[in-house]
Amino acid sequence: MNTLLEVQGISVSFDGFRAINNLSFVIAEREMRAVIGPNGAGKTTFMDIVTGKTRPDAGTVRWGEVGTSLLSMSEAQIAQAGIGRKFQRPTVFEDQSVWDNLRLSLKKPRGPVAALMDRVTEADRDRIAVIAEEIGLSDALERMAGILSHGQKQWLEIGMLLAQDPKLLLVDEPAAGMTTEERTHTTALLKRLAENHAVVVVEHDMEFVRRLDCRVTVLHEGSVLAEGTLDHVMADQRVIDVYLGR
């Protein structure tokens, strides 16, 4: 499989604290990857760097077949290039309907004039219907996003990512605060997504990661500690020491 994202030797510190330390990470097209690690391991900072929110002090981030550098691009440009991000806390536009949330995420021209002139086409309608079906919110399209349950908000946010039609989805703790039933649904949803997209899931919950059944990268103090199947990394003594053993 082709490499989609290649992160090489990135480091970043905040006020002397090294959040990321010489970290390298590669993900291929249509690959699912779980990133685990204790608090402060640099998981969220890693996502911030890939999506352009934080600039690393050193290292390179290359994207796609051509290997374009993401470091000189703005958040909006990176998102347009095909990287979608789901935040840890569900962030949807609570003041707007589910339908509107999905509509403004649809992959269409992003300029102000295009937005002013935008008409909802038949294709848009179909696409929103398909996504709503996928995330189980077909019956809630007219509802305000603010009154959705926690789990539904998480799915809506994943749906908004889907509407963007990204090549890579960065998903931060999708199962946090979910009921067992919601978790099962989320696992199935992420697995389906991985059939067509590369997916990076940051997660604390080992049981959830096991169900995803994918390669696992363990972060610790800003660098990769181990990588491989879940069983492989769980057998690693260093991983047990810093993370699982506690």
Next chain:
Amino acid sequence: MSGSIFTRNRSVPIFIAALTLLALVVTILSEGYGTGALSVSFTKVLGMTLCLCLAALAMDLVWGYCGILSLGHFAFFGLGGYMIGMWLMTARTEAVVRANLGSAVIPPTEAEISTATALQIFSVVGAQDWPWMWAASGSLILSLLLVVLVPGALALVFGWLAFRSRVTGVYLSILTQAMTLALSLYLFQNDTGLRGNNGLSGLQNIPGLETVGQARISIWFFWASALALGLAYIAAAWMVSGKFGNIIRGIRDDEQRVRFLGYRVEGYKLFVFTLTGVLCGIAGALYYPQAGIINPDEIAPIASIYLAVWVAIGGRGRLYGAVIGAAVVSLLSTYFTGGRAPNIDFGFYEIDWVDWWPVLLGLGFVLVTLFAPKGLGGLVDYIVRKDRA
């Protein structure tokens, strides 16, 4: 999500109907065209109120919808006034000078008229030459263009600098206050070329309409103000009812999320900031010929804060709320500070409403915040919903 803006946003047909009704009633009662029950000065107050409503509408777009609490939009309003004021004053003074010199034995040359006009306008600040910024004041068309271009350019440059540095929240509000304060102080200087603290005056005298009389002119300006407000309302409702509206409300609620969806947030903010700056400029250009005078005090920082207070009292993010807030508060302000409200004498203390108006406004603001957190416009929503139920 289909059909014209009149069916998509229910407030549009109601608002336009109400505005038309108001224009009809005012015309019928006016001195210029009707019974004369409304004085010329009150007709002007109403016309000016509509201009303030237009500025409040712009403020609602930029603050209520896009979440940018600009405390400097009145600077654009004042600039619009100055731009049209230069033409009004030049043309009017030139006509007077021409009439005075016309009786001379030797007819004056154009250069002499120009020199005499400049002397007439600028002697009050001890100058006699045309400042460079009056270059377009001889042409109505150019002056009207400047009404749009100058506030627009200032908003564009200021917004570009502020938004690209990602200045947000209270820091942006402070910057906009600094902008309007700096502009006001700059205009206060005599050698700026806009007559310092004297400002521009005699703006109610429209060149070429000397014989028409203020009774009719006041109605014409009232109509023009109503038309501008109506058109701006339709345009604003159209803007916020589609995807563009969803995006700017998204920016207001969670700017980062919008950015990660691939939208250039700075571009949208700049677009809304500049557009509303232009709207305020147009409102100012309609306001000051009715007010008759403009001076740098008009764009003091407090003026822009009042603009935000009107929108807050009226209720943000619903367009008609801003209009209601601006109309109610500015009319009440005219009533209490214009010497119309009778003073209350307690014997030991006399309440003079001119002094007590700010207290009343503050009290009103607190009451609205406590009992109608969605503003006067929210009350309207409540009543409408109750009627339907």
